[in-house]
Amino acid sequence: MTMKRLINLKRTEARRIFITYSAVVIAYVIFQVMSSSGFLSSSMRGMLVPICAYMVMAVSLNLVVGISGELSLGHAGFMSIGAFSGVASAILMQSTITNAPVRLALAMIVGAIFAAIAGFLIGIPVLRLKGDYLAIVTLAFGEIIKSILNNFYFGVDAQGLHFSMLTDTTRLLKGGRLIIRGPMGISGIMKIATFPMGFILVMISLMVVFNLVNSRSGRAFMAIRDDRIAAESIGLDITKYKMMAFVTSAALAGAAGALFAMNYSTIVANKFDFNTSILILVFVVLGGQGNMLGSIIAAAALTVLPEKLRGFSDYRMLLYAIILIVTMLGTNNAEIREFFTKLNPFRRKEEA
Amino acid sequence: MRTKTKYIPVPSNAILPERDAAREPVLECVNLGIMLGGIKAVDNFNLTVGRTEIVGLIGPNGAGKTTVFNLLTKVYHPTTGTILLNGKDTHGMTTVQVNRAGIARTFQNIRLFKNLSVADNVKAAMNNDMRYNMLSAILRLPGYRREEIAAHRRALKLLSIFDMQNMADVPAGSLPYGAQRRLEIVRALATNPCLLLLDEPAAGMNPSETAELLDSIRKVHEMFQIAIILIEHDMSLVMNICDGICVLNFGQVIAKGTPDEIQSNPAVIEAYLGRRKE
Ligand SMILES: Nc1ncnc2c1ncn2[C@@H]1O[C@H](COP(=O)(O)OP(=O)(O)OP(=O)(O)O)[C@@H](O)[C@H]1O
Ligand SMILES: [Mg+2]
Numbered sequence: 001m002t003m004k005r006l007i008n009l010k011r012t013e014a015r016r017i018f019i020t021y022s023a024v025v026i027a028y029v030i031f032q033v034m035s036s037s038g039f040l041s042s043s044m045r046g047m048l049v050p051i052c053a054y055m056v057m058a059v060s061l062n063l064v065v066g067i068s069g070e071l072s073l074g075h076a077g078f079m080s081i082g083a084f085s086g087v088a089s090a091i092l093m094q095s096t097i098t099n100a101p102v103r104l105a106l107a108m109i110v111g112a113i114f115a116a117i118a119g120f121l122i123g124i125p126v127l128r129l130k131g132d133y134l135a136i137v138t139l140a141f142g143e144i145i146k147s148i149l150n151n152f153y154f155g156v157d158a159q160g161l162h163f164s165m166l167t168d169t170t171r172l173l174k175g176g177r178l179i180i181r182g183p184m185g186i187s188g189i190m191k192i193a194t195f196p197m198g199f200i201l202v203m204i205s206l207m208v209v210f211n212l213v214n215s216r217s218g219r220a221f222m223a224i225r226d227d228r229i230a231a232e233s234i235g236l237d238i239t240k241y242k243m244m245a246f247v248t249s250a251a252l253a254g255a256a257g258a259l260f261a262m263n264y265s266t267i268v269a270n271k272f273d274f275n276t277s278i279l280i281l282v283f284v285v286l287g288g289q290g291n292m293l294g295s296i297i298a299a300a301a302l303t304v305l306p307e308k309l310r311g312f313s314d315y316r317m318l319l320y321a322i323i324l325i326v327t328m329l330g331t332n333n334a335e336i337r338e339f340f341t342k343l344n345p346f347r348r349k350e351e352a
Numbered sequence: 353m354r355t356k357t358k359y360i361p362v363p364s365n366a367i368l369p370e371r372d373a374a375r376e377p378v379l380e381c382v383n384l385g386i387m388l389g390g391i392k393a394v395d396n397f398n399l400t401v402g403r404t405e406i407v408g409l410i411g412p413n414g415a416g417k418t419t420v421f422n423l424l425t426k427v428y429h430p431t432t433g434t435i436l437l438n439g440k441d442t443h444g445m446t447t448v449q450v451n452r453a454g455i456a457r458t459f460q461n462i463r464l465f466k467n468l469s470v471a472d473n474v475k476a477a478m479n480n481d482m483r484y485n486m487l488s489a490i491l492r493l494p495g496y497r498r499e500e501i502a503a504h505r506r507a508l509k510l511l512s513i514f515d516m517q518n519m520a521d522v523p524a525g526s527l528p529y530g531a532q533r534r535l536e537i538v539r540a541l542a543t544n545p546c547l548l549l550l551d552e553p554a555a556g557m558n559p560s561e562t563a564e565l566l567d568s569i570r571k572v573h574e575m576f577q578i579a580i581i582l583i584e585h586d587m588s589l590v591m592n593i594c595d596g597i598c599v600l601n602f603g604q605v606i607a608k609g610t611p612d613e614i615q616s617n618p619a620v621i622e623a624y625l626g627r628r629k630e
Contacts, residue, residue, distance in 0.1 A: 011521070208490050215489030215496065216475070216482045223465045223476040230463035233425060234477040234543050235451035244486065
C-alpha cells in the first residue's frame with residue numbers, strides 16, 4: 001500500500017523527457033514564426049542563436065554536474081576550443097564547401113572533436129581529483145585555454161597551414177590568410193549560424209544526454225555520483241565513466257561554441273572567460289541539477305533577462321542579481337517547491 | 353605501508369564442510385593483518401572458506417569484522433598476509449578487479465544508489481555483463497534494446513527472491529529500512545559472485561523480518577551454490593544458518609568451529625560477557 005503511494009520513477013522520467021522535447025519544439029515553432037513574420041525585435045532575433053548555444057552549454061554541463069556529480073568550473077574553455085577550431089575550419093572550407101548549412105554542420109563537428117580531445121587530455125589528471133580540487137583545476141584549465149588562445153596565431157597560405165605562439169611568426173606568403181590573430185581572435189567570420197541549426201543542435205544534445213543517462217553508462221554515472229565506494233564494490237570503473245561523461249559534455253560544448261562563434265563577425269578568446277563558465281553553472285544550478293528542461297529554461301531566461309532589464313540602465317546588474325538570488329532561494333526552498341508542485345497540472349495524485 | 357605479499361600455501365588442516373572438502377576453497381586468508389589508527393585492527397587472521405560454505409564472522413563491537421571485509425574487497429590493502437581467491441593471489445588488485453574476480457558485498461551502513469530506482473540499483477551491478485556501447489545507447493540500436501530488456505528481466509527475477517519485484521520502480525532511498533538491506537544483497541548478487549560478504553544484514557530488522565531474511569539467504573545459497581561470509585550480531589541467525597563460525601576479538605581470531613562448538617567455547621563466552629570477577 002505504501003509502495004503505491006511512492007513516485008513511479010520510470011513513468012515520471014519518461015514523461016519529463018517527453019515534456020522537454022515538446023517544450024523545445026513548441027518554443028522553436030513559436031519563435032520561428034514570430035521571427036519570420038517580423039514580430040521579434042532585431043535584438044531578440046540576434047539572440048536566438050546564442051540562446052541555443054547556451055542551452056547546449058547548460059545541458060552538457062548538467063551531464064557533468066547534475067548526473068555525474070562533479071563540479072566543473074571551466075566549461076567555457078571547451079566552448080572556446082570549439083569556437084576557434086570550428087570557425088577556423090569553416091574558413092578553410094569556405095571555397096571547397098559552398099553550401100553554408102553543410103559547412104556550419106561540419107564546423108560544429110570539428111569543434112566537437114577538438115573539444116572532446118581537450119576534454120580527454122584534461123580529464124586524465126583532473127578526474128583523479130575529487131570535489132573542490134576538481135573545481136579548482138577545471139577553473140584553472142578554463143583560464144589556461146583562454147591565455148593560450150590569446151597568444152595563438154594560425155594562418156594558411158599556398159604552402160599549407162602555419163602556427164605560432166606568443167608572436168606572429170607565421171610569415172605567410174602573399175595571398176595567404178592569417179585566421180587566428182592572437183588577442184585579436186578571428187575576424188571576418190561569415191555569419192552562417194542559423195536559428196534552425198541551433199534548434200537541431202539543442203535537440204541533438206538532448207537526445208545524446210537523455211539516451212546516455214537512460215543506458216548502462218548513465219546508470220553508472222549516477223551510481224558513482226550517489227555512492228562511489230558502493231559503485232566500486234559492484235565493479236564499476238570509476239575513471240572510465242567519469243571520463244565518458246566529461247568528454248561527451250566537452251564535445252557538446254565544442255559544437256555549441258562553433259555555433260555561437262558563427263553568429264558573430266568577430267570572436268575573441270576573452271569572450272569565454274571565467275564569468276561565462278560561472279554563468280553556465282548558474283543555468284544548471286538554477287534549473288536544477290539533473291533537470292535538463294530546467295537548464296534550458298534557465299539558459300533562455302538568463303540570456304534574455306539582462307537585455308530586458310536594459311531600461312533600468314545603472315540598476316540592471318543589481319536587479320539581475322536580486323532576481324537570481326530570489327529564484328535560487330525559491331527553487332531550493334522545500335516549502336516553496338511544494339507550493340509549486342501543488343500547482344503543477346501534470347502532477348499525479350500518488351505524488352502528494 | 354603496503355608490503356609485497358607472496359603466495360603462502362594454506363595449511364591443509366582447514367575445516368571445510370564435507371560437501372566442499374574435495375574441492376578447492378573459494379577463499380583462503382593467510383596471516384592477514386592491518387594497522388589502522390595505530391592499532392592492529394586485524395592481526396594474524398587465517399580463514400579458509402569452502403565453495404558452498406556459509407561462514408559466520410562474529411565478535412564484539414570494534415573487533416575488526418568489517419575491517420576483514422574491507423581487506424577482502426581491497427578498500428584497505430593488508431599490511432601483512434595473503435588473500436587467495438579461487439587459488440589466485442589478489443595482491444595489487446583494486447576493489448573493482450576483486451569484484452570482477454568474484455567477491456561481492458553489502459555494507460554495514462547501507463550504501464545504496466539512493467536516487468536510482470530499485471531496478472536500476474540492480475541493473476547498475478550488471479554493467480560488466482552488458483556489451484552494447486555508447487553509440488548504440490544514444491541511437492537506441494537493437495543491441496541496446498535487447499540487452500536492456502534482458503537486464504530488466506534478470507533484475508526482476510533477482511528481486512523476486514526477496515519478494516521485491518513490485519518495488520522495482522521505486523527510488524531506492526525511499527524504501528523502508530529492511531527493504532534497503534535486502535536490496536543491497538540483490539545488488540551484490542547481480543554481479544555473479546562466487547563469494548558473498550554480508551555485513552550485518554539483519555541489523556535494524558524486527559524478528560519476523562529477520563526470519564524472512566534467514567529464509568531468503570538459504571534460498572540464495574541453494575539457488576546459486578555460492579559461499580557466504582556473514583557478519584551478524586543476531587546469534588539465532590548465525591547459529592541457524594552457518595556451517596562454520598569464526599570469532600574475532602580485538603582483531604584476533606579467538607575461536608573457530610561449528611556453531612555447537614562455538615556456543616560452548618569458554619573464550620567466546622568470556623569475550624561476549626566479560627571475565628567473571630574472581
Ligand atoms: N579507517 C580507520 N581508521 C582508524 N581506525 C579504524 C578504521 N577503520 C576501523 N578502525 C578501527 O578498527 C577497529 C575494528 O573496526 P571494525 O569496524 O572492523 O569493527 P567491527 O567488528 O566491524 O565492529 P562493529 O560490530 O561495531 O561493526 C576499531 O577499533 C575501529 O575503530
Ligand atoms: Mg562492522
